[in-house]
Structure formats: C-alpha cells, structure tokens
Amino acid sequence: MRLDKEDQTTKTPIQSPLLDLVVAPHLEQISHENKTAHSVSESHSPSRDDYFAIVARATNDAVRDWDVRSNGLSWPQGLERLLGYEPSTTACNDIGFWQKNLHPADRARIASSIRDTFAGSSDHWSGEYRFRRADGNYINVLERALILRAHDGTAQRLIGSLMDVTARKQLQDQLCRSQKMEAFGQLAAGVAHDFNNFLTTILGYGDLLLHERQIKGTLANHVTEIRAAAARASALTQQLLAFSRRQPLEPVVVEVNSIITNLERSLLRLIGENISVVCHLHHEKEGAHIKADPSQITQIILNLAVNARDAMPKGGQLTLETAIVDLTKEMESPFLCGDFVSGHYVLIKIADNGIGMSEEVKAHLFEPFFTTKTDQDRSGLGLATCYGIVHQSGGHLRVESDLGKGTVVQIYLPRVPAPPPPSYKKPNNKKPRGGTETILVLEDDISVRHISVRTLRGFGYQVMEAANGADARRLLSENGGQKIDLLLTDLIMPEMSGRRFADSLRAAHPNIKVLFISGYLEESLQPSDRCEPEMFFLPKPFDSEQLATKVREALDG
Helix, strand or coil, X not given: CECCCCCCCCCCCCCHHHHHHHCHHHHHHCCHHHHHHCCCCHHHCCCHHHHHHHHHHHHCCEEEEEECCCCEEEEXXXXXXXXXXXXXXXXXXXXXXXXXXXXXXXXXXXXXXHHHHHHCCCCEEEEEEEEEXXXXXXXXXXXXXXXEECCCCCEEEEEEEEEECHHHHHHHHHHHHHHHHHHHHHHHHHHHHHHHHHHHHHHHHHHHHHHCCCCCHHHHHHHHHHHHHHHHHHHHHHHHHHHCCCCCCCCEEEEHHHHHHHHHHHHHHXXXXXXXXXXXXXCCCCCCEEEECHHHHHHHHHHHHHHHHHCCCCCEEEEEEEEEEEECHHHCCCCCCCCCCCEEEEEEEEEECCCCCCHHHHHCCCCCCCCCCCHHHCCCCHHHHHHXXXXXXXXXXXXXXXXXXXXXXXXXEECECCCCCCCCCCCCCCCCCCCCCEEEEECCCHHHHHHHHHHHHHCCCEEEEECCHHHHHHHHHHCCCCCCCEEXXXXXXXXXXXXXXXXXXXXXXXXXXXXEEECCCHHHCCHHHCCCCCCEEEECCCCHHHHHHHHHHHHHC
C-alpha cells in the first residue's frame, strides 16, 4: 500500500487492507449467535476502528504497529492478554523490545525475511517465530502483516497480527516425531531381518565345520567362539525386533536387577565418556520381582538416563539403585501418580548431579508436550510416557530436584512373588533324527537356502530348492508332479508370499506338510501372510539342530 503526502507525516487510521489482513482470517470463528448477542442498534453501530478492536479481541491476537522510520512501536491490541506485558511499559514502545524477545535461534531468520520483503514490492509479510512472554516462557507466534509504503516504495510502517500457534506447532512436532519413530521401527525390523539371514548362514556353516569335518583342538575352539558371537548378535536382533513391535507385549514376572544388568553396556554407550555410571543393586536372596513389560521398563530407564545426560553437559555421575521398600499411608502424599496402595514395592532410583529443575519446570514435568530442550535437542518419548507406563503397572513416581543440585527420580512398582523354577529336563544328547522324505526349500536368500539344503541333505532328506514361487512351480512341473512331503518356506518372498504359495500348493496337495521360517516378527506381516496357531514356525536365526528338529516335528505332526 502506498501513502499519500499526508500519510508520510502522520499516522493514519488503519484502512481496509489491514482489516482484510487481521479480521478476514478469523471471521469464520465468530458464530451467528455471538454476533446476535452483541449486536447494537443502527444508531449505535460501532465505528470502523471500534469494529476492528472488537474483532481483534475476539481472536485473542496481539497487534503491533511498527513505524519503520523512527523504530517506534505501539500495541493497539493484545500486548497484555497474549504476551503478559503491561501496556504502560515504556520499553514496549521501541522495536528493540520486539527484537530482544524473539528467540535467539529465530532472530537472524526473521530479520532476513523482513529485510528481503522491505527490499521488494510486496505489501504483505508473514513469519512464524518464538516470542518470549512476560513470564519468561516462549510461545510460537504466527504473524501476518501489512506493509505501508511511500510513493517511492520505501517501507514506512508494518502492522501485524500475532496469533499464538503453540498448540498447533506442538501437535505438528509430535506427529513428525511419531512418524520418525514409525519409520525407524520399520527400518529396525528390516535390518534385523537381514541380520537374521546372515546369522543363520554363520550358525549353519559353523555347525558344518564342527560336525562334518570333525575338527578338534584350537580350530574347534575358534569355530565355537564364532558361533557364540553369532548367538550374541542374535540377541541384539531380537532387541531391534522388539523395538519395532506394533502391538504391546504382555507383562511378565521379571527380576529388576536383571533389567539393570542387561542395560549397563547400552547405558555406557548412550551417555558418553564424561559421565560415570554407578550401580547400587539390592542383595536380596529371593530377588525383587515385578510384573511388567521388560522392554517398557527398559524404555523408562533409558529415557531418564538421556534426560540425566542432557542435565550434565560438562560431565557428572549417574546413579542407579534398586531396593525393596515397604510403603505405608504416611508416605502417600509425595507421590505423583496412581491410587496409593500400601505394601511391598520394588524401588528403581535414577539420580544425577546435573543442573536440576526449577519449581516452574517441575510443575509441568509430566505434561505430554512440555520440554525444556530446543527443537534440535528433543529426544526420547518424554516423562509423560514414563508416567503412563508406571501408572499402568500399578506403581508410583516421586521426583526430587533443585537447581544446581541434580535430580532424583524414584519409581515404585509392586513387588510380586518369584515365579516357580522351571521344571528340570534331562539334557538330551541325542542328535536330531533325520529321514528320507522329500522336502522343497523355498527361500529367496541364497545363503540361507544353500545352508538349509546342505543341512537337510546331511540328515538324509531328498531336497529340492527354489528362489521364488514361479521357480518352485516350474520345478514341480519339470519333475512330473514328484511327491513332496514337506514345504520349507520363508514367509516373506518376492512376487508371492510363502503363505500364499503354501496355501495354493496345499489346495492341490492337501497332505503336504508346511514349515514356515522368517526373520520378521509376525505382527509386522500382513494378516494374510501370518501363520495360523496350528502351523509350524521356526524363527531366524536357527542352527542345524534346530532346523532338523523342527523339520522332523512338522513331518511327524
């Protein structure tokens, strides 16, 4: 918008373009009933400026009027209501006030955007940034502004409407993080599947070296160590698969010290070299058992460890402690979640000597979107998730923290009796029984297919192999409908899944037995590709004895 000569010396009332800018986006928010309730008679209709003020108040936005020539700043609306500042404060009357309260990470970007707009010919500017309220908290603001220009195009005034979009931004960030976690879960499942194929090959050929070549001494020890390393790697892939689960796990009875012990190495990698980890674990002979999902308890501890690490940027000490405590009614008030029930509890305590938390931060501690971290530093699932897991497990939380003194989080979970010891089974030193039946191995991974075929032939079976469903059909056709006793197939196959091929094969030959193998969790598969409860299934990775045992079980079943 251009200013005439009079406009260049004195501020004029805001004309219709500003009304269009500030009012139009919110007109739909004003219901017919609201306008009826506040209508006035024809003779007392509000002036244009009054109407602008009424609509501005209805939207709860703030309006700033910046005189670009003098850097003077006025707030016709919303300075106190939206931002919490007293309108009479003289510091608010200069553009420096607005610039100072911009988030430091947003200043350069917003300044550059406004400068570029001023240098152009546009009469409008919009930007999203964080602005500090009078209480010290930042809110996300969307500003849409009208630029009034002189006849030569020089920017004279910028009049903007500031809308609080914090809730929308938090929802967007939460959705983005959820999508990233979902994508990472899918990636973890795929990586675990590929590793399971590699490990199946390593275990299989390790067994061949030990049994077919009858190697002994140092060489046998080396192969045994290779197999042991593959077994440990298999445990790691199971953790990746557990992370990618799309359905909650059933809670089980678990000893709390075992969770901490299994986490120790992961914690050291997670928190860095400048933070030491100290564990004080209970020494109860009977153990301290809880009924919970171990992966969820692990999630809590890792999340609190990440928070502790961020609270100790210059290094420090992270302490983990477990104990058995007897809670009474006198201890009820300090807890933060759950209906208090007296009894025996297992305590998990995580403490750090970091920067601690203020009373204000503690007041918002378990709010789902609350964080004291910048966008690029946000990580983990948040204390709200910890709260939910502990609450669902029938437990309680206590958080103690002071600025400069660190934070202590105490988790109380109900103690349960130890599970009965597993029944003793006499070790079976017999080798798996082989056979002479005909087996069709359908597996797209060449290494897994070759080791499976070689292992089964070593147990006396007649074996045919195919890389996909089309190859298998061609192979069966070329062999004149040779009788197949067992189909050994991967669930995930190119072009046609193993389950679909098995269903079509059994439709023509109902007596064929089927054994499915897979490196994926079943719940990550399409429902039509999963095993039925009565079907035989062997998860990857597997060794030669496991394969032979399961094949014999399927043939005899």
